[in-house]
Amino acid sequence: MDEDKTQQLPRRMTRSSASSSPSTSNNIVAAKVTSLEPLTINDLLVGGDPISLDDIISSFPGRSSQILEVVRHLGPLNSPMLPLFVYGSSSTGKTSIILQLFRHLNRPIVFSSCRTCYNQNILFESILNQLLLHRKNAANGYLNAKRCERPSDFVNFLREALTNVISNLKEKSEKLISNEMTQGKIGNMIYLVFDNFQLVREWDKSSTILPLLFNLYDLLNTPEVGLIFISSTSPDTFYSNMGYVEPIPIYFPDYTEEDIRQILLRNQVNQKLYSSFLDVSLKSFCGITKQIDDLSAALKPLYEKYCEPLSDKGKGVAPNQEMKRRLLAHINPHIASSLNEIFKVSSLSSTEVETRKEEKWKGNLRRLEQSKELVSLDFHISTSAKYLLISAFLASRNPATLDASLFDSKGGSDNRKRKRKPSEKAQERKETLEQELLMKGPGTFPLERLLAIFQCLVSVAEEPSDEEEQNNDGLGVEGGNGGLMSDILLQLSSLCNSNFIFKGRSCPIEGSTRYRSTISEDLALKVARSLEFPLSKYLYRS
Amino acid sequence: MEQENHKIKAVSLLRSRICDPKFIFISESPESNYSKLKFMISSSVTEACNNSILLLGPRGSGKNAVLELVIQDLLQEYPDSVSVIRLNGLLHSDDISAFKEIARQLCMEHQLLFSKAASFDDNSQFMVAILKECGLAHKTVIFVLDEFHLFAQGKQRLLYSLLDAMQSITSQAVVLGISCRLDADQLLEKRVRSRFSHRKLLFLPPSIEDSQKLLMHILTLPIDSSFPHAYAVEFNRKVQNIIEDRRFKETLNKYLNVDSSVKHLLRFLFCAVSHMDLQTGFLSRENFEIAFTSIQRQPKLECLRNCSILELQILVCMKRLEVKEQSLCNFNSVMKEYISTLTSERYARHVCLRAFEHLIHRELICFTDNRGQSLSVEFRPVKLLISSAELHQGLRANTSCPPKLLKLMDREG
Numbered sequence: 001m002d003e004d005k006t007q008q009l010p011r012r013m014t015r016s017s018a019s020s021s022p023s024t025s026n027n028i029v030a031a032k033v034t035s036l037e038p039l040t041i042n043d044l045l046v047g048g049d050p051i052s053l054d055d056i057i058s059s060f061p062g063r064s065s066q067i068l069e070v071v072r073h074l075g076p077l078n079s080p081m082l083p084l085f086v087y088g089s090s091s092t093g094k095t096s097i098i099l100q101l102f103r104h105l106n107r108p109i110v111f112s113s114c115r116t117c118y119n120q121n122i123l124f125e126s127i128l129n130q131l132l133l134h135r136k137n138a139a140n141g142y143l144n145a146k147r148c149e150r151p152s153d154f155v156n157f158l159r160e161a162l163t164n165v166i167s168n169l170k171e172k173s174e175k176l177i178s179n180e181m182t183q184g185k186i187g188n189m190i191y192l193v194f195d196n197f198q199l200v201r202e203w204d205k206s207s208t209i210l211p212l213l214f215n216l217y218d219l220l221n222t223p224e225v226g227l228i229f230i231s232s233t234s235p236d237t238f239y240s241n242m243g244y245v246e247p248i249p250i251y252f253p254d255y256t257e258e259d260i261r262q263i264l265l266r267n268q269v270n271q272k273l274y275s276s277f278l279d280v281s282l283k284s285f286c287g288i289t290k291q292i293d294d295l296s297a298a299l300k301p302l303y304e305k306y307c308e309p310l311s312d313k314g315k316g317v318a319p320n321q322e323m324k325r326r327l328l329a330h331i332n333p334h335i336a337s338s339l340n341e342i343f344k345v346s347s348l349s350s351t352e353v354e355t356r357k358e359e360k361w362k363g364n365l366r367r368l369e370q371s372k373e374l375v376s377l378d379f380h381i382s383t384s385a386k387y388l389l390i391s392a393f394l395a396s397r398n399p400a401t402l403d404a405s406l407f408d409s410k411g412g413s414d415n416r417k418r419k420r421k422p423s424e425k426a427q428e429r430k431e432t433l434e435q436e437l438l439m440k441g442p443g444t445f446p447l448e449r450l451l452a453i454f455q456c457l458v459s460v461a462e463e464p465s466d467e468e469e470q471n472n473d474g475l476g477v478e479g480g481n482g483g484l485m486s487d488i489l490l491q492l493s494s495l496c497n498s499n500f501i502f503k504g505r506s507c508p509i510e511g512s513t514r515y516r517s518t519i520s521e522d523l524a525l526k527v528a529r530s531l532e533f534p535l536s537k538y539l540y541r542s
Numbered sequence: 543m544e545q546e547n548h549k550i551k552a553v554s555l556l557r558s559r560i561c562d563p564k565f566i567f568i569s570e571s572p573e574s575n576y577s578k579l580k581f582m583i584s585s586s587v588t589e590a591c592n593n594s595i596l597l598l599g600p601r602g603s604g605k606n607a608v609l610e611l612v613i614q615d616l617l618q619e620y621p622d623s624v625s626v627i628r629l630n631g632l633l634h635s636d637d638i639s640a641f642k643e644i645a646r647q648l649c650m651e652h653q654l655l656f657s658k659a660a661s662f663d664d665n666s667q668f669m670v671a672i673l674k675e676c677g678l679a680h681k682t683v684i685f686v687l688d689e690f691h692l693f694a695q696g697k698q699r700l701l702y703s704l705l706d707a708m709q710s711i712t713s714q715a716v717v718l719g720i721s722c723r724l725d726a727d728q729l730l731e732k733r734v735r736s737r738f739s740h741r742k743l744l745f746l747p748p749s750i751e752d753s754q755k756l757l758m759h760i761l762t763l764p765i766d767s768s769f770p771h772a773y774a775v776e777f778n779r780k781v782q783n784i785i786e787d788r789r790f791k792e793t794l795n796k797y798l799n800v801d802s803s804v805k806h807l808l809r810f811l812f813c814a815v816s817h818m819d820l821q822t823g824f825l826s827r828e829n830f831e832i833a834f835t836s837i838q839r840q841p842k843l844e845c846l847r848n849c850s851i852l853e854l855q856i857l858v859c860m861k862r863l864e865v866k867e868q869s870l871c872n873f874n875s876v877m878k879e880y881i882s883t884l885t886s887e888r889y890a891r892h893v894c895l896r897a898f899e900h901l902i903h904r905e906l907i908c909f910t911d912n913r914g915q916s917l918s919v920e921f922r923p924v925k926l927l928i929s930s931a932e933l934h935q936g937l938r939a940n941t942s943c944p945p946k947l948l949k950l951m952d953r954e955g
Contacts, residue, residue: 069836072816079554080561082812087841089848089904152633152643212632218606219630223561234841237905248809249839254848257942286942287851288893289900340890441872441921518918 039133041168044108045186046099056100060093061266062259066252067097073248074105074226077187083217083227087234088252091292094230095195106186108169113195120209124154127192131161151212155219165190166224188224192216197231201238210238214247254290257282263292264299276324277306280331284339302338306331384458385491386527389517391454392501393524394538396442396517400449406538407456444504444514447492454488457533548769549823552777556815559760560808563607564614566756567804575604575743580612582741586716587620587682592708594717594738596690598724599745602805605720606688608745613684625651625676626684631692640693640700641665644685648672670707677712690719694729701730705737747802750795756804757785760811761825773823780824790827793834800838813837842928845904846936852889852897854936854943857906858951859883860926861933873898873920883950895920 053071057064073084086094102109110130117123125144129136134145148154169188194213200206212219217227227247231238235249255263261278268274281302285295309330310323381389398406492515495501502516519527528535559565567576579595586593597605616624627647634640645665649656652672660668676683685704687693693701708715717738719726727740748756761781763774784790797810813833818825849857859879863871877894899919901907910923928936937943937951 073813075557075816076550076554079557081557082561082809150633150639152639155633156646208632208635215632219632223558232903233905234844235839236841246809248813248837250836251839251844253844288889288897289850289852290848291900340893441874441918 041108041133041165041172043133044110044130044165044190045106046103046109048103050106051100051104053104056097056104059100060097061262062255063093063097063252066093066250067101069250070097070101071105073250074101074107074191077107078189080189080223081226083214083229083247084250085229085231085235085247086250086252087231089254089291090232092252092254094232094252098193098228098230102191107189107191108165108186109191109193111193111195114199115196118199119203120151120205121148124148128154128157128161131158131165131190151208155216159220159222162190162220162222162225166222169224189226190224191226191228193228193230195230197229198233198237214238217247255292257286257290260286260290260292260295264296273307274303276327277303277331280328281306281335284335288339298338302331302334305334382491383531384488385495386531387457387533388450388454388488388491389495389500389519389527390524390531390533390535391450391457392445392495392515392517393442393519393521394535395445395450395453395515397521397539400445403449403453407453442517444516446514450492450515451488548773549820552763552769552823553815553818553820555763556761557812560812560815563604564611566760566808567604567607567611575745576608576611579608579743580615583612583616583684583716583718584619586714587616587623590677590680590682590714592713592715593741594705594708594719595741595743596719596721596726597743597745598721598726600747600803601722602801602803603745603747604804605745609686609718609720613686616684620682623680624682624684626686627651628686629688629693631687631689634700635689635692635695637697637699638662641669641703644669666703669703673707673713673715674710677710677714680714682714682716685715685717686720687717688720690721691723691726691729693719694726698731698734701734702737705734709737748804750798753794753798753802753807754785756807757811758782761785761815777824780826784825784827784830787827790830793830797834797838809837810834842906842932843936843939845906846928846932847939849901849904849906849936849940850897851942851944851947852894853901854940854947855880856894856898856901857926857928857933858937858947860907860924861930861951864926871925872923876924877920 053067057067060067070084070086073081075081086098088094099111110127112123112126112130114123117126125146125148128134128146128148129144132145134140136142136144146153146157148157166188169186169190172186173188197213200210200213203209213229217225229247235246261275261282264278264282265271265274277299281299282295285298289295306327309326394406492501496503496515500517500519502518504514504516525535575597579597582593582595585591597609599605613624613626617626625648627644629640629643634643641662642660642665645660645668646656648654648669657664673683704715704717707713708717723729727735727738727742730738758781762778763769765771765774765778769777794810798807800806810830810833813836814825814829817829817832819829846854846857856876859876860871862883863875863879873895876898877891880894898907902909902924906928907924907926910925926933934951937948
């Protein structure tokens with residue numbers, strides 16, 4: 001029995017459970033298990049060293065009432081249960097606590113995430129593979145234990161597999177009773193856990209798979225089977241016009257600010273220093289988001305900045321009042337900019353971030369000072385594609401009725417000709433148009449309009465040089481029209497694939513495809529600036 | 543150890559009862575649906591005739607449980623004359639799966655080899671042949687069609703074939719449809735409806751008196767050798783006192799006013815029993831109060847209590863736009879309102895966009911269009927999924943909500 005225990009690997013490692021259980025990580029390093037050993041009934045256990053309920057409660061600050069609630073609903077050994085619906089926002093500890101509780105209770109589970117099992121078939125096969133103690137390897141050609149596409153096949157196989165597992169568990173229990181061992185009891189119950197259950201709503205067959213899973217308790221009609229659904233959305237979001245049996249809800253509220261403080265303080269080298277750092281920063285950041293993942297990522301670089309004045313970078317010194325004031329003065333200018341950086345995902349790799357640490361902070365300060373400075377384009381496209389992108393932007397933003405005046409041979413609207421006093425009606429129309437643009441977003445345009453605008457912009461750009469003009473005429477005579485057209489169409493196709501331009505469906509009446517520009521005005525200005533193109537002259541503003 | 547054991551055993555026993563439909567729905571009254579259903583099916587078995595019955599009632603009212611009790615009794619009374627085929631609309635609503643499942647269960651019932659490779663026609667002809675043979679042998683085949691309304695979708699070939707096979711003189715079959723839709727028979731096509739006898743059994747929620755009897759039936763321990771006598775007597779006395787308590791009756795009535803079905807009541811009892819104090823080993827009225835509050839959830843209010851200040855600000859701006867009778871809004875118009883309304887402590891646009899997406903994920907707001915790809919997030923029209931009263935309540939319940947925001951909301955309300 002002891003040999004069996006030491007060989008057990010914790011088979012279900014989520015990111016948060018790995019970070020919250022350092023001892024479990026040590027087990028991975030220490031374990032020596034060949035991957036080719038056949039699976040046994042013990043592989044349905046969560047595994048790892050036995051953990052007490054008090055350890056779990058102390059590992060998850062602010063979650064003691066939820067932990068006790070789940071334990072009570074799971075009930076004593078061999079006690080049947082109604083289905084549970086564990087719900088709460090992301091990063092509230094739902095999955096980690098469920099797994100740690102089954103580790104504590106030492107009961108077998110079948111755990112399936114509806115994120116990795118992203119459709120009906122994969123979910124069915126994952127459950128059956130676990131119940132049938134099947135591991136996909138080269139010997140069996142990486143096949144599943146059972147192939148089932150229909151719900152009816154799945155339920156038949158599931159009943160058969162559950163019957164076998166439950167009889168195995170009962171045999172095991174009887175042996176343990178005869179040996180009078182009480183510590184090794186795993187009971188007769190088997191629990192099916194469905195994680196990330198809210199994703200099932202978006203599946204192709206969600207209208208049939210959702211009632212099936214919710215009614216699985218009644219379909220199986222087996223008291224030895226417990227069902228647990230874990231979802232990040234609440235039960236009322238699983239709306240169905242046919243209705244189904246409702247599981248018992250267990251709610252995991254978001255962490256309070258005090259809970260967040262305790263969680264963030266965990267694993268910090270200098271508790272007092274980090275605590276004084278949280279005093280000045282946590283409240284501001286909690287105003288934006290209360291998700292632990294976001295806060296942890298946002299506060300980490302700020303804490304490094306906070307520790308810069310210290311000689312030892314905050315490892316051993318306990319801060320006194322004078323030091324706190326100095327650190328506060330140092331960090332205050334950076335808090336506001338960090339607040340607005342909180343959701344930005346850096347495209348730099350972690351090593352580059354380290355080397356550019358100083359540069360980054362300087363860049364932030366410079367960005368604050370010169371907020372109106374336009375940054376250059378981050379990507380390269382050809383000149384022709386840039387003109388095409390600008391043409392698409394103008395075609396989307398400007399009403400089609402203005403094309404004649406904007407894109408004449410003179411090139412753009414002359415501001416001097418349009419110095420009129422705006423009348424009340426014109427002012428009202430301007431506000432209505434602005435509101436409409438805000439609401440509807442960019443409009444659609446046919447391909448012909450895009451090509452016409454493109455030709456106009458290109459011809460305007462080519463005007464200055466007489467020699468070039470003569471050469472272009474010569475090229476044009478030699479059949480440049482054909483080349484121009486096919487090349488532009490290919491570039492348009494590339495821009496659509498890059499999601500700079502959206503290609504809509506064909507209109508059955510008109511029989512033509514309509515396009516829409518998806519770039520923002522800032523990006524259009526950047527592209528125009530790189531071409532030294534006067535974009536503002538062509539934008540419609542009354 | 544021995545003392546602790548019987549308390550845990552008590553919890554396990556009560557939980558087992560709550561999870562066991564056979565324990566809940568037993569009733570020998572001649573007026574009960576159990577007796578009526580048993581009489582109908584028994585008559586079909588003894589008189590060698592066909593029958594079709596619909597069991598209608600809301601979810602959780604015991605349709606399946608009562609039927610299983612009746613079938614259990616019939617299998618004891620007529621062990622060689624009855625075989626049961628069970629189908630479920632969630633699993634077998636397409637005809638191929640249904641006929642395959644019928645063939646599989648018929649093969650199991652009659653010790654025949656089931657071929658997975660059999661075609662649709664093979665399976666349907668097999669069913670007709672078996673029904674004929676069973677009729678000649680004076681054996682009744684009972685077909686249970688759970689979620690009957692799901693079989694009524696599509697071309698209804700299963701129902702037609704089944705009821706048509708029953709038209710032959712020699713067959714003896716009973717078709718039992720179970721549905722939560724009162725109009726289940728109206729869903730049938732004319733050719734199917736004409737072959738269906740319109741017998742219906744309505745399953746209604748129990749009255750308050752019946753609910754009280756059910757409570758005693760479930761929650762009292764047996765006075766026999768399985769529990770210490772003094773403990774069982776004291777346990778039952780306490781349960782009696784709880785059930786007769788006025789405050790308990792108020793809580794129970796409040797709970798059952800929302801949904802008076804038996805399954806809804808069982809969820810309540812399951813929560814209460816799960817919270818029983820294992821130190822004293824007795825149920826208390828507090829267990830039921832805790833069960834009441836833990837089951838009655840207000841998810842939108844819970845979401846609002848969790849929101850950050852920025853998310854609340856966005857919701858208030860959307861509510862202001864709604865009050866201005868602006869039927870649709872999107873992120874751009876919300877940002878416009880946000881900039882004009884909140885003069886201090888404003889955040890960057892992309893931070894607001896991320897908070898906006900959090901609200902969509904929490905399902906406090908949702909997109910109103912169905913096309914998901916054509917427009918970027920800030921142009922897609924959205925609407926609020928909470929009422930003004932809920933937003934008011936949520937702002938007050940949120941501990942970090944600034945008073946300025948409450949005033950802003952009060953002004954609009």
